[in-house]
Amino acid sequence: MQKMISAIVADIGKVLLGKEHQVKLALACLLSRGHLLIEDLPGMGKTTLAHALAQVLGLSYKRVQFTSDMLPADILGVSIFERESGQFRFHEGPVFSQLLLADEINRSSPKTQSALLEAMEERQVSVDGETRPLPEPFFVIATQNPLHQSGTFALPESQLDRFLMRISLGYPTREAERALFQGVDPRAQLQSLKPRIDGATLQKMQRLVGQVKASDSLLDYLERLVLHTRQSPECAIGLSPRGALALLHAARAWALIHGRGHLLPEDIQAVLPSVAGHRLQSEGGDGTQLVERLLHQVDVIAA
Numbered sequence: 001m002q003k004m005i006s007a008i009v010a011d012i013g014k015v016l017l018g019k020e021h022q023v024k025l026a027l028a029c030l031l032s033r034g035h036l037l038i039e040d041l042p043g044m045g046k047t048t049l050a051h052a053l054a055q056v057l058g059l060s061y062k063r064v065q066f067t068s069d070m071l072p073a074d075i076l077g078v079s080i081f082e083r084e085s086g087q088f089r090f091h092e093g094p095v096f097s098q099l100l101l102a103d104e105i106n107r108s109s110p111k112t113q114s115a116l117l118e119a120m121e122e123r124q125v126s127v128d129g130e131t132r133p134l135p136e137p138f139f140v141i142a143t144q145n146p147l148h149q150s151g152t153f154a155l156p157e158s159q160l161d162r163f164l165m166r167i168s169l170g171y172p173t174r175e176a177e178r179a180l181f182q183g184v185d186p187r188a189q190l191q192s193l194k195p196r197i198d199g200a201t202l203q204k205m206q207r208l209v210g211q212v213k214a215s216d217s218l219l220d221y222l223e224r225l226v227l228h229t230r231q232s233p234e235c236a237i238g239l240s241p242r243g244a245l246a247l248l249h250a251a252r253a254w255a256l257i258h259g260r261g262h263l264l265p266e267d268i269q270a271v272l273p274s275v276a277g278h279r280l281q282s283e284g285g286d287g288t289q290l291v292e293r294l295l296h297q298v299d300v301i302a303a
Helices: 002-013 020-031 046-057 110-122 174-181 186-192 199-209 216-231 241-257 265-276 288-297
Strands: 036-039 061-065 077-082 087-092 099-103 124-127 130-133 139-144 165-167
Touching: 002 020, 002 046, 002 241, 020 036, 020 046, 020 165, 020 199, 020 241, 020 265, 036 046, 046 061, 046 099, 046 139, 046 186, 077 124, 087 130, 110 124, 110 139, 165 265, 199 241, 216 241, 216 265, 216 288, 241 265, 265 288
Parallel strands: 036 139, 036 165, 061 099, 099 139
Antiparallel strands: 077 087, 124 130
16 A cells, blocks of 8 residues: 555656645545545646546546636536437536646626535535435545735635645746746646546545544644633634534545554644635734644644
């Protein structure tokens, strides 16, 4: 298992140079059956990461470019009347794929954004009074541009909470950017990626995540972290029970990726910024800085 995971990370690293930590976070998110939000400036490799994950994990993949005039039917699908049969036939939208890339999701209106809520939570969609299941496994990877850019609509809290993680790729390292200057083309590398596993194997790996053991002392540490977010005057909104479970699931996946069958405090600390940063709120807005202080304010071992 460890050898397989290492090969997956290495393959994606061929097209996303110098971003091993972010690749592992994205993989941990998918192994936790969560959805991933990637927030960054245009041109940082957000779409490349999503496409590479689909290729290496052997998942069916569709990409939707979100725009301000987009409608929910453009994502979910629509029923069209066919004269030959005299009946309406449902034409599936791009959401009927194992990995859906919602590119620049915050450039569409809240009405269109909300079309994904049921899909992300229930892994099904309801259209024309009929509920249709989505493929298994099913993941949404959404990208968004910084909110200060023109033509963006902030995601509501209910939508943000559907994403298990939010990550940022950031600028490339000096070595990675020099490789780009010297002619290394990530898109050409992307086409050469071969599936390392298939959907069935990925589901088996997801079940293994649930078997990673968490000791009582580790759960005590997790509880103290969660309680601190709810009681601290710095936090306008603390972690909900769903957010706390998301943190536990992600930490288990992180441990599995690193070949461990049990949780360590370092596993929780590694995924905490990505899991809690978009869920916590302070008077200053985003909770990223709150998470950094949280790690220093809560001791691993209770006093």
